[in-house]
Amino acid sequence: MPRQLPIVVLVGRPNVGKSTLFNRMTGTRRAIVTPIAGTTRDALAHPVPVADGGFLLTDTGGMFGQSADPLHALVVEQGQRALATADLVVFVVDGREGLVPGDEDIAQAVRGTGKPVLLAINKTDDRRAAAGVLDLYRLGFDPVVEVSAEHGRGVGDLLDEIKRRLPAPAAEDEAQASDEAARHGSHRPDELKVAIVGRPNAGKSSLVNRLLREERMIVSPVPGTTRDPVDSVFAWHKKQVRIVDTAGMRKAGRVASGGALESLSVMLARRAIADADVVVLVIDVAVGPTDQDAAIAGEADAAGRGVVVALNKWDLLPEHTQEAAEAADGEVRRRLPFLDYAPIVHISAKTGERTPKLLEIVDRVATERRKRVPTPALNRFIAAITAAQPPVSDARRAVRILFASQTGVAPPTFVLFTNVAATMHFSYLRYLTNRLREEYGFAGTPIRLHIRRRVRKGAAPDGA
DSSP states (O other), X not given: OOOOOOEEEEEOSTTSSHHHHHXXXXXXOOSOOOSSTTOOOSOEEEEEOOTTSOEEEEEOOOOSSOOOOXXXXXXXXXXXXXXXXXXXXXXXXXXXXXXXXXXXXXXXXXXXXXXXXXXXXXXXXXXXXXXXXXXXXXXXXXXXXXXXXXXXXXXXXXXXXXXXXXXXXXXXXXXXHHHHHHHHHSOOTTOEEEEEEESTTSSHHHHHHHHHTSOOSOOOSSTTOOOSOEEEEEEETTEEEEEEEOOOOOOHHHHHHTHHHHHHHHHHHHHHHHHOSEEEEEEETTTOOOHHHHHHHHHHHHTTOEEEEEEEOGGGSSOOOHHHHHHHHHHHHHHOGGGTTSOEEEOOTTTOTTHHHHHHHHHHHHHHTTOOOOHHHHHHHHHHHHHHSOOBOTTOOBOOEEEEEEEETTTTEEEEEESSOSOOOHHHHHHHHHHHHHHHXXXXXXXXXXXXXXXXXXXXXXXX
């Protein structure tokens, strides 16, 4: 059997620096770091490459101690699930605070798991930590590594100690372990990256769990449950799919009132949109599309991502008739007219209804956004449609499209060289876009059209 990546799990009280250490060890900024206790909820996982193939590092939420977070019980449940899979536990404590009763409780709990435990004393770069560090040795763990996650001091020593305590791979499994690390951590050229976005409580995390076929994400009716964008990799039809569950994106005013933590969550959700191949906009079908859904979809469109609209909670509607489906789709088209190219799928993340179909459509959109049209065929097509309906410029001047070329994909981008105009009326650009879709598809992806005046050799350009 091929060896899977060993799993190392970080545990500790809130605010001891687990997320900072996670980011430092993985070389990422995956985990949100704030001074707010309980910031991390979902268990984040990311590979750490080392000489023998690496390991999967998991950052848990604040599993231990009291918490005012209404989702604390779910955070604990998910953290315990991660702990059960661990090959090694890294118990993180705060050197500045020294030994506190909460640390002793955690020490007892991790010993009870029967897993190997390594103690990491964080924040030891602070002069105030000198006395506290000595107290923490009384917890009785061996080895103890003193680190500063914020500045990186001692992290190399910590990695060395982790490597010594992980199961050594057989020689024939080293390449497999290395491939596994790459699969989890790096974006392969053929990887399909999918961002799940939408307003709070639309069902994004439930959908991710359904697609992964495991309870990877915390799901609750509390708005703002997801904070960190959590990405997971899985195989589908011999393809690698990286799916990212993002924080619910509220209106700008409400985000501002939610403080720095929510603002950071939304910023990372926007980054996930920018990094994606395809964005799945999840809408609660009972609520219908809102202005905020339009704003989220507008960001995906402006970023040139493929878009699929998933009308979720279809199982809760009293009627599942064709008329109800057409009415729901019509409302999406009315409220989000600029997304007329996006396929709509009726799903239920709870029951799994049509979620396999959603993946098929996402895959098709990813293919369509990379489609290329041969230049000769494109020019014949442009000549035919402009002959049937000649273009005009914004200044109402007669325009001829002399040559067309597709200059890019993802999104499909075309340059049209004309005789006089640097711009065209928006209605004619829409006509060209619609005809391109009719002829070549491009389902689910925005199309970019650029107009350039073709300058003959020796002629002065516009404005000269």
